[in-house]
Amino acid sequence: METIPPELWSRIFWFATDHRASSYDTRQSPWLPSQVCPKWRDISLSSPVLWSTIVISRATIYRDKAHQHISALERCISTLLTRSRKHPLRIQLALGRMEHYLVELARILIKLLWPHSARWHSFSLDQYGDRGGWAKVWMEGSMHLKRLPILDTLSLSLFPFCMCSADTKAIGAVYSLFRNCPMLTSLSIRGFPNYEAVNGMALRHPPWENMRKVAIFAFEPPPNVFNHIPGILSRLKNVTLLRLITDTLPTRVVASHSVQLSFPNLIGFDLDAPNLTTPLADFVAPSLEALRLAGSFIVHDLTGFVVRSQCRIQHLYIEELSDDDFADILPELPALRVLSIEQASFGACTQIVQQLGQTRTLIDEGGDRSKPLCPELAALSLSLAHRETVSPGDEDSLAPYLVLPEAIANLLEVRWPRHRESATGTKACRPSPTPLLNFVTSGVDVRRVAGGDSVLERIRKAAEGTKKASKEIDERGDGEDVAESGEIQWWVNVDIAFDRDSDWGGVDTALWPDLWWEPFKPELPPDSAISRLAKLAAEDDVGSSTALDFMPKILA
Template sequence: MSFTECIALALFDWHHSTFRLPVIKQSMHPDGSLTLRRRNALDRFPNELLSTIFFFAIERHDEPNTLTISPTTISHICHRWRQVALATGNLWTNIVLTFPTSSEQLTRTLTWLSRSKTYPLDILLDFRDPEWDWEGEETHGFRWADMEAVLRLLLPSAARWRTFELLTDTWAPIFVFLLRTQKLNVLEHLEKLHLARCNAYFARKGQLFEPTALGQHLPLFDEEAAVPRLREVTLTGVHIAWSAPPLANLTTLELKYQAADVMPTVTQFAQILSRCPNLEVLAIVGRGPQLTTNEEVPASAGGSAEAAVARALRGTIKLRGVTQFIFGFVDVNYAIQLLSLFDLPSLRDLNLEDVSASLRHQPPDDAGQLFDWITATPCDSPLDVDDSVNALSTSLGPFPLAQLHTLALHSIHAPLSAFVRLYQACTGIEDLRLCEVADCAMEALETAAGSKLPLEVCSTSRADALPRLQTLFVRAANEHLFSRVVRTRGSDLDASFEASTLTEYTDDNY
């Protein structure tokens, strides 16, 4: 039922009820005379209906001081509206603190926490400084003591947290949060948790965690914490004690932009996933679990330790419910070894990104090996990969490519033949997104009839690439090539082109 329908039904019930407010209202003039005026429609609304309208009218998830309609604004309209607003606890549940913090922000937070009564809270703490020079954590304006002050206000209401999002530039505030919440054991309302140290630098190949003095793995809440409703967890640049985290029954798990040396082992990672049988969305951006630790399989004579681990554990992480997989890599060989662990029989949406290209710290990897492995079959093993990768590519691959509905490729560079082979395997794709990719990605889309592909690529048995394609989005690529592909594919294709490219990371990256 829509909001409009709810209001209409409420008004209908009110109109046909036996109780009525007076239809006229008296007002006293300074000279002592009385004037009777008819009540307007809002005056006749019952408090319960007025409260519902207030709830749907307020804006959320922004800085409260800049909102057009906020609970504070409503409470300052008139005496009656103020009474109703102060009595409506769920108007005051959206707690937002931003950098730079001030005494006014902290006072407002304390007031809203009191007015929210016993309702679950949605908390956003955004302490990123757009003017920070990235030269050193000690130069940042939001420090350890500032986070302590914020937590002193929020921790008494922890049992009411419903969503909790903490965004910082540096590690110290995250460390303080983990340190001060490690004894929390009652979080019965918490549904969504997002902790982000928004510094993609740590995803770089070979980069280790800094500052080393604060690198210990702190627990996420109490080991025995009751978090029965937690379903979505995003850890961006944030590591925890992976051995016993309260991560169970999740539907979404995202691990992004982590330093390699603080990630969980394969065994710890598999244990976390095994406790989430209903997982639907999995994102690994930058680096996944460590494949070379003392607890894992030693290297064989013919390959690396990572390859030996991947061979031993190939296909052991079966995620039956995952329909969307987001994977960003900085090393193609590691990517193949990691992906070999998964079995994703229900996958529908696949997002692949070469993160190293986005970080601009090295030339983009040749993803041809990755595509060759993804599309390999037991009798069709790629010949142009090294032995450690080739040993893995004799499996069916982790993804049921023919049943994919959506494919997104970001900053991917590979030979034309690799894109052709990928598209041939993804026969069910209806939605394709290409962002900052090599021209080959679009050239491979041309139909067999209008193709300019070399003869060795266009075999006689080759069907048109992505025959079910309905929607194509391309960003920051060759516009003339895009136009040619659209003309070749025909008028049934819903195609759009965006010339601009992201020059810096936005909130969506974190």
Template structure:
């Protein structure tokens, strides 16, 4: 191979170029000759000269390689510059620039609402690095171009979703207060969605600014230790626009967090760690979330709260301890207003359990209007579905959405539970929370076979529209059985099969999601589902490291 010299553009002469015969002779000498006097002195001198010439040739090649490398870097830089210029030219004719302001503003709203604006002040002494400003999407959006900036500044709702995190030991920096003031100014009179996370609730400038706008608070999450001065201020302020309140991490001792918000006539969603006091707005609550409540220890207490909440639709329970006997016949009751129920099963390490949260609810309470049921578990308990089956049967409720998360439940028990939910439309099974459990996953071949549509007999969950399966297990998964189940539930729109299944009361599946946390998935195996996805079925199959194969 020859190359041209960079200076004279001529082919450089290689100083040493051994022929094949010379190279073969050298190999023979190396294999046969040995000893200090094998090579004649004149031959030794000739070899040394050849080695010196080879060194010079190698040095020239290193220089040429360095020159070519520099030239490549220059060309790559020119390519990157061209790509940047091309991107700018394409942006000039981008469809985004043709979007009306109303549609563009909806997109910007979606981005800002999904991410949220987060103001951080984290002391370096706390062992946490202070995050930079990119957590403020409204600021980023308003810095893109003049059009976006004008839209952002003219849309106060973009600035009304704010999270303030303060973990300091000495003082509050001026920058944080200035940023809070900026957001309060640009949000105008728009209702505020605020979240405040404090290491300690002292007299902070940013909190004072927020308290000046309590009349605009629409949603408020407060997680901080108890502070006498701050609590006194809250208790004296009105909250005429407050709809959602989360005090589930309020470390109060001297005062109840709910008592601080008794002047909230429109409050309808409450998340708390304490049993509401008589001052709580029971009549207007539509959604109630009990998180890690210690005092609510019997069905009678829960029944008393439900009796005081005639408008309640959504109930979530996460109880730490149940001290009394679970089956309390005096606490049984029926509530027709509850349509959504979520239960978090705590592990036995949180006190001496004589029963579980779900056992207390399922054995004592009845919700005939219930349509959505979520049950979350802990790895320390093996979950039995008998109380659940009894609850659904005696409540005579029609469950359309059922979610289990991290339960140590067998596939046989899960199938038995699904048999009493013939109207279920949406089913989600997530076992990845149970990371340290050695229980078998309910996402098994037996479950897949049971979910397969049968043309000659009744099927399990015949009206199922969407199925989501999330598994942490590494052991072999029966891909063929799963694919066959999906194919049996997909009817091409307008086909004779679709009409026949519809007349038999069997619905067509519309969405399938299968995610593995630790299992690699063969892309070719799921080619049949990619074909169904092309026909209109929503199919998502994700393997280890979030590798999506469908």
């Protein structure tokens, strides 16, 4: 231990810390290393960064009955503030519903934290209530919360269950406390007051021109909120990641903006609204690489957005697709690497796979050559929208569903031929990275379709691996799964699955009967736009019912 510098030990302690754990839990870092031995204690106490994160969560408060030991919690936070010295602070207050026992805790937090606002580097407050007066607590001691010179990240989630005038005014007042944040680059807002004057004060002051990451959540927002949205969006010239999540998007408000909204530095865009037509028509994002759409749209609007922006989208996630002509946009996506579509129509799925399985002749300086659409495609996930119910003996009604697996087999044989020899006489090299294709055919088990087995065998040969792995089995009968070892080196990692026809639901594979079906999880560089967008979503949606479905597919 003596040969390791204290600075390295400090970094080890930092990486070993669960930065989501409640700060008053002395069984966690940074408290734990300081109790091991005198050497570790000296290192811990001389490392302000280890004490610079303050997390208070309603879930752990209730679990640990911390509200019954306010004085002990106050001592813990005071110790953290003292030992962090002048180091910038990261503060996360996920308090949820403001019940009576949290009011005193809120006052303690204000008394302790507000005087240190000059050290805040990151601040998050999540609070809601269903009776008047809960929000105004945060205005107590506001005279101590002045300029926030180094605040970089701010997340405010304040909303009432009933539109009490006292609460909505107080929410706007709390938001306006953070108007002096010259270094703010990341902002998340969830919940808006129902007063035009207060809204204007709360929404005009943030330095929108500085923002790099912005998330706006508007669930049942007051109508006057949309008077400010176009003006806010027009100021986001430097934003790189943008999430706009709303259950109401008045077309007339956004469309009234006289010019198109340009986001020259935007690389990741998450748009979730009932109708996406107007945003797609009004926005321009030439640097866009990752796009998630949740809401109704027509392919013409998306195509127009891509062509007008001249962007090179690499990752495209769509939550619902009813337009069978979606494949028409594929020629405009030459840089596409990952395509994931949930709740897609059968026609859309079939046309997408058929188009991707075709080649087209390109003429360049090297002469004529064949090339598939989206040549960089490395991962594809398609899930049918509707569950089919088939009566015994009526399997002939499934015959049209054979078109999709046939298109999949052709896609594999054309794009990633396993045995085709090159001009030098050598066999094709294994694709790198290994292509990942995942299809869920709703309630249709392709094996029950006439001719389905032969098509599935074509797919297996095209995706053949060097080693097979066995399904996890319960050999001992004690309820514990025992997995047989075996690593699979796929040529193409492909699976076709269907929803289980049982009370328990779930998904079974039709292609690999000896394996479990694996959810779609493409390997993505951590610095890619989609990874950064997913990370932002994870930070915004912790403990929220709005967490994105695509999150587990991106973040392991």
